[in-house]
Structures are given as C-alpha cells and as structure tokens.
Amino acid sequence: MRLFSSSKIYDFMGVKHWFFALSFGLIAFSLALLLGKVPGIQPKFGTDFKGGTEVEVSFSQHTTPAEIRSAVTAAGFDGPEVVPVENSRQPNHYLIRVHEVSTLTEDQENKVERALCFTPNLPETECPKERRATEVKFSPGGDKITARYREAPDLAFVRERLASVPNVKLRPGDNNPFVQNARDHKVEIQLQSRGDQLVDGLRQALGAKAPEHALRSEWIGPRAGAQLRDSAIKSLSITLIFIMLYVAFRFDLRFAPGGVVALFHDAIGMVGIWILLGKEINLTTVAAALMIVGYSVNDTVVIYDRVRENLSKLRGASFRHLINVSTSEMLGRTLLTNATVQISLLAFFVWGTGTLKDFALSLTIGMVLGTYSTIYVALPLTEWLDRVVLQRVGAGNKRTGPGKGAPNPA
C-alpha cells in the first residue's frame, strides 16, 4: 500500500510568506494571551497552579464520582476534581476540588479589619483596648479569616461586629467563630464561600443523599507553585541552547536557529490555542507541552537530515528547490507518522472523558503544529539565513558544500 509517490515535487516554499505571517501572528497572539493582555480572554489556571476550594463531603448512599462531577459542573463550577477517600466506615466519602474561590475585595477586607478592631487609631469607645485584634489574616480563598488577640477574645462581640459588614456572611453554626488555639488566642472565622455553594449544588442535583453541610470546606494552596514554573522556564531555555549547539555541530550553523524557533513556536502556540479554546491550564497541559517540545525537535531534525543529504546530491540547485524536494520526498513519512499517532489518540477522543480528552486534544494540536512548523518555520528560516549568509559572502559559486557530518552517498 502506498499513499504518495515519492517522485512528485510540490512547491511548498511558494506560499511560505502567508504561513510565515500566520506563524508570527500565532506567536505574538499566544504570548499576549499567556500574559493576559488580550481583553476578554484570560488564561484559566487550574487548581494545580492557583489553588482553589477543597470540600470534603460524605454521602449517605452510594454515589459515583461521575454523578458528583456532573452535579458540581451543573452548579457552575468548571472542571472539578473528584477524589474518592477510601474509608471503610464511610464508603461514600469524597474530596472535591474546584479552582473557583470567593475572594474578598479590598474594600471588604478593610471593613472586616475595622470590625475586628485591627485598623489602627480607632476610638476607644468603638474598640476597647482589650478587644483589639493584633493580627488579621484573610485566606486567599476568601473563606476564612484568622485573627489573633492579646487576651482571651470576646466571640459574641466579634460576631456582632462582623454582622454589620455588608456582603460578608458567616457560615451558620454555633461553633463560628471559634478559638482555634487558646495558647495565642487565635480565632478562626468561617465565611460563606464557594464551598457552600458547591454543597448546595450537590443537594439540588442529588437530592437527599447529599449532605446538609460539608465536613470541611476550605481554601488550599497550589501544588505547583513558582518553583515548578521557574524550573520549567529554566530547563526550556537551557534545552534550547543545547539543541542549537547540537544542530550547529551536526548540521550547519544555518540550521540551528530554525530548529529552536520552531520548537518555541510549537510550545507557545499550543498554549495560546489552549487558552483561546477556553481550556484550563494544569499539570497535564504542562506534560502535553513537554511532549510537543520533544516531538517538534524530532520532526524538524528528521527533515533537516534529508535536506543535508540532498545538499550534496543536488549541487547547484537553489536552497528553495532543495527544501521543496526534501519536503516532498519526506511527505509520505510525515503523513504516515502523523497518521499513526493520531490513530492512537483517536480512541481517547471517542471514549475519554474530561482530563483525558483534553490531553488527547492538546497532543493533537501539538502534533499538527510540530509538523507544520518544520515545513513553514524551521525550513524557511534556514533558507533565509542561507541567503543572508550567501549575500554577505558575495561568493560567485551559488551552492555551499555539504553540511558537516553528511553521509556519503553510497
């Protein structure tokens, strides 16, 4: 079976300007998206990066993760993570994580601080000295306030004062606020938050088997913080340098920038498209981006290899013709490899849910970009560099010799 005859030569470079502009636009647009500079579209970072609200619930009857997931999504939460807790006493026990949080505005925070007598220079009549908080902290999820006092605090006073703050509601219950640590008079005040909204949504969708209250509902910090981001950026930059050196050494100096620009193009472009599709960026997206980096380099180098070989075979031909010939010769292989990987991803599209489907989708985007960028980013850039170098040298002979390390034709 054969899909392409290897003898036909297509004029890939004829339309390169259009695609060059497209790629440039893609990179610029993706960077703007990633930095949140495009009005209307903000990158959505998942709980992995941003933290979020974690709710622990226990159902009275058998409930599947899928049911919970759809109930939470119906309540307006995006991409919840539902983790079963294996507990023999409570078989239907779950942790639910969503990235939505209920942040307090600065104005609200100021009002709360005033209500807790933390704002300096309040009159003695409003805030007697012994009732002043020495520290007030807001949880980043806006669901909890902690305050410290010098002496045992008057909880009734705290409750009464907080009731006067508009749009800040305490979670109902006798045990709120409560003294969390009697040693340094630490008081915890729980607020109505997205967690409560989530439990309400569960009850609406699942009825009586959903609990009245969450066992626990609070903000959690991100798993992958600045540390992961920094190490990802650092390793990507070092990788680019090393790959450039390797390509320059194995092929030719002209080939090196094209490879890494294509790689950068693919990684950034994939993230940009991802944001544009309104998908959530999480650790899985990072994994997909890394895979794309690997694939993109591989694909570019394989085509480069053919160009290198043809450099010595077709002496005297223009670089542009050389690229057209090499790309056309490799077209069968390129499509075949892409097809096989796509076939293996197909199943995830058909059967996969949530994360897996997203994962397969991001890989597909990346594969297409990786293949495209070899032809329309890496090669034209190499051609352009070749022209610039040739012009500067101003040499009469049109063709340079074979690249270093090119195999001898047998």
Added chain:
Amino acid sequence: MKPELVLTIVLGLTAALFFLIGTAQRSRRVSMVFAGLLVGGAAAAAHFDAFWPMVLLGLLGLLTAFSSIDFIDISWRLRAGITAMLCVLGFVVMWPTLSKASDGKLPLPAYVRDRVNFQLVSGLDLRGGLRLVYTVDVDEAIKDKRDAYYEDMRRELAKIFGFHQGDEAPSEQAYEKLREKVTLEAPRRPANVIKVTVLPNTDPGKLDQRFLDRFAEMSFNRSEDRRNYEFQIRTAVETSIRERAVSQAREIIHRRVDELGLREAAISTRDEDIIVEVPGEDEKGFATIREIISQTARLEFKLLDDETDFFGEVQSTAKEEALPEGLEFRQEAVSLGVDEAGDVRSGRTTFAVLNKLPDETMQQTLQRFREWVATLPVPPDREVGFEVEYTLVDEVTAKQVESGYRTYLLKSRAEITGDMIRDAAAQPDQSQGSMGGWHVALTFTDQGGRVFERITGANIKRRFAIILDNKVESAPVIQTRIPGGHATITLGSADPEAQIRDARKLELVLRSGALPAPISPTNEQRIGPTLGRDAIDLAIQGALGGSILVLLFMLIYYQRAGLIADVAVVMNLFLQLSILAMFGAAMTLPGIAGLALTIGMSVDSNVLINERIREELASGKSPRAAIEIGYRRAFSAIVDGHFTTVIAGVVLAQYGSGPLKGFAVTLIVGVCCSVFTGVTVSRVMFDLWVRFLGRQGRLDMG
C-alpha cells in the same frame, strides 16, 4: 523440592552439557567451555541464593552458547542473542507487575515474588494513595527566633557593661558577671517574650535608646522605674516567621520525598498545614515516608557540664516518694579536660536512668522522664539531655534492647547547629575495634568547620553531646583538636540491620535540611485516583484500542515489514516499562505522555527505515543491498532526532522538579529503548527474512 535446588540442578546440568559439546566439537571448544563456566557460575549463584547474579550469568552463558551456533554470521547472532536476553530480563523484572495486572492469571511463584522487588507504581492520578496532613508547630519557630534574640541581647548587654568586646561569643565568665547586673529570662510560655530585670545595684540608664533601637523588631513594656522590661516580638515579624516556617517546611518535605525516588508526591499548603499526597498502596513504603517526612532532623552539638554534679545533689536531697517509678541513679567516671601541666583531670559524676516499665512505650518513658526533670531546679544556662539506654539481653550474640533513658547535664548553648552541615553520608564503620556497624559522616561548611575546630581545641578531654531532635545520639570525649571540618555520628542501635536503616535515614534527612519547626500529623486518609476510576477504565480501553489500530495500520501498510515494525514497537514499550519499574517510577499522566511520545518516535524510526528501503528497492537494488543502504541512510536521521530529544530530557531531569522529572526520566529511558529496538531489533528480523528469501526472492513491502 525447593526452587533453589531445582534451579541449581537444571543450571548445573546445562553447564555440564555445554562442557560436553565443548570437548566433542573442536571448532567451538573455546566458546562452549566459556558458556559452560558462565552457566556453572549461575548454578553456584542459585545454590547460594544470589538471584540477580544467577539470572545475569545464566543469560550470558546462553548468549555465548547461542553465538557459537553456525547460523548467518556472528554479528547477527550476537544482536539476536542480546535482544532475546533483554527480553527475558525485562520479563523477569516485570513479572510481579504483569501478574498483578492480569489479576493473577499469570502465576507469580513465591520464589520470584520474594526476590524481584520491582513494581510499576501507578501515580496519584491513576491509582490514588495516601493523603497526609501535617500541622507545622509554628510556635516552635517563634521560640527559636526569640532564643536568637535572647542570645543577641545577652551579648549586647555584656558589651554595654564592659564584660566583653568583639564579635565572638562571650565567655561563660562574662555571663556570670552579667548576671550580677542584669537578669534575662526567656520563659517557655509565652514563647515570644523576653523579660529583662535590671538589678538594684545597677544604673537602669545603661539600657539606652541605642540598645532599644537595636531590638526594634520587638515591642516592649517598661516599668515606671525603668528596671523591668518585657520585650515581645512584634506581630508583623511573628507573622512573617510563621509564613516562612510553613513555606520552608514545605520545601524541605518536597526535597525529602523527591530523594526517596520518583514517586511524584503532590504537596500543597493550607494556612499552617502541609498536605502531602503520596501515590502507591504499599504499607511498608508509606511507613518509611511518614517517618522521613515528620523527622525534624534538628542537629545540635552541645558541650557537657560534668563539673557540676547536679544529679548527685538531686539524689541526696530528693525524697524517695517524689521520684518516678523505675528511676535509679548511677555514677560514671569522666574526664574533665586537661590542667595546665597537660594532665587529664578526672572525676565522677552522677546521672539518672529511667527504666522503661513493662507496659510502657519508649515515648511514654521519655515523656515521664521529661516531666519529672521539669520539676528540678536546673542551674541557669544548663539543660538536661536524654539518651536511649541499652541493656544486653544475650551475652553470646551481644543482642541489646532499648531499656530506658539516661540523662546528661548540658550547657544550653548549641555550639554547632544543623545549618553548619554541608553534607552527610552513611558509611560502614571501618575503625579498629568496631563491630562492623554504620555511622554517618558529616562535612561542615567552612564556618562550621572553624567553629568545630575551635570548640574541640578548647575542650580536649571533655565530653560533648550530639543531639538530634532533642535526643542525645552520643556523647563522646573530645580526644584532640579536630581540624578539616569532618565529624561522625555513631548510631546507638546494636542491631546492624537497624543501624544501616537508621544511618540511611539520617543521611537523607540531614542532607535535605532540618525542618524550621516540628510538624505533627493531624489527619491521614487513603484516597482514590484523582482522575476517577471510570475515566481510567476508559483510558485503558482507549490506549489498547489505539495501539491495536496502530499495529494493524502498520501491518496493512507495510505487510511483512509492518509486522517487523510492530514487533519492534511492542518490544520498545515492554523494555521501557521494565526499566521504569526498576527505577520504581510512578506512572502518571505526564509519564504516559512521555511514553506516548517515545512510542510515536519508535513508529517514526520504523517508518523512516521502511520508506528508505522502498526507495532503494524502487531504484532497482537487490533486497540485501536495499536493507543495508536503507538502514545506513535512515540511521543518521534516527540518531539525530533521538539525540536532540534526549538533550531535552536530560536538561529536564537535571533542573526540573516533580512531574517534570518524571516525564524526563520516562523520555530518556524511552528514547534509548527506541533507538535500540528501531535500529537493532528490527534489523535482526530483516536480516533473517532476507536470508530465507534466497537469491531470487523479492522483499514484499506492500
């Protein structure tokens, strides 16, 4: 019959057979005798129950024997033999995993189960694991900061009153003189307060504005007569101490878990809690992780005060009924440094031992001991240290058990602390007269090395205590001044197995650094997979379906050559998984991305080769020549493509953290396997095929 015996006999007979062939056939004498020796070695290894040497020697022996068969050429035989050998090796490694994955359909003999410890663990997203919540005892961090202020303040006051100059730590005598002018107190509770009292014989004006400005991070209340001060760490400072303690603790836990292997734990914080999620389901692994995470690993070196016979006094004054049950006083001979003539001064000192009661744990004993000691009037700047006491239970085997705790009277100031340690390494004890135990060798930082040299030089023939997490590990006598910045910690336990384990753990926790404050477990839950079991079942279905489609596609497109490519790709996957199992890596979604990528690349290699061979065939070359040239031409593309990917992998493994690292390792392993299977394994099959085609045959590549 025991499996060891069966294996020994089978391998022994095989070796004998090889020797026989070797003597019978002159042409293969050398290789058959060599193969016989290797298999004989495997038989010996089986007899002594050395599993992996047996497997390796046996396989090498078979490989040698196989390469001497008269078939195709030696290069082909070697390549085919190595391929087969790796397949068998991979199978042995994967045996427990495969058996588990097939729900026991593939039987796992107890013999293999006990000897092959490799298991492919599924990550948190695929299988779930253990979720641990720890609370950081931030008060302890605040107390530490307060104690640092206390030291600073004391030194500053000693300077103000003219008892001390310079930046070095003041001497004991300077502090003694200071105590006659001003007293400082750092109470246990509240932990953020320092009380300063200016005694009546002293001018309170000495504590001038400059002194107060120096400690501006503390607010103070002062009595009317300016003689009583109460300093308190400011709230803003306290808050930043708390936050730093939590974020540092998180970092250190991360480092510790990372050092345990490629488990890819997820760690996040929540107020003053740290949440650690570790994948897996093996209780033994969890126990290690719990222990490693929660060990504070605070290391301190403190000098002993053997001159003051504190417990001797306690013994003579305390009433019998006030003493805790199981307490006894003992005496020991100690050296008290050297006098001016250079002779060792010796003396006797008393210490207390609290024996463990039969129904008590060691922890409870220590708790009881500490409570009793807290009621004693310990002199200022002194404290009591506790060390595990062992009792010999068996004269012959020298077996010891932990029987209780003993005391040391220590000088409160920590001369050396954990942050002066640069590195730690567990080593077997090779000094003379040792019982072959283990110790942990420490390397100090430059500053730590200088301090250690000064301290040891000034305290020859005195004892100092090495304290780990508030327990004395050992209290050796300083024999000489020790330059060079090295020290060793000898481990108390007498059982060598326990010693190795403890030494390794100590090495790991000292390397990753001490936690800024102790942490205590508050909650522990077993959690299921984050992806959801339904999603995973679908994913497995999807992966299987996808793979079968790919294999079928290759088969249709390239026909017989497609079959060869299929075998190469499947073998690549298999080898890759078994190497990952050897590393103890956890399979997570990022890991699977790495797997998918290398499978894609392995398909790509085969496509490149096959397309090349087709081109060469089309230009009229003979099958043998087409394969030869096809492989040679495709080789440079495959190697360059793979090598650049390895570059990315190596950089990620070096600088990446957490999931990046897992991905990188999968990638590197996969790429190496892919080159091997793409270039070597498929070639072996092609060569075999060409051989059977004969001279007139045609390569049918679809």
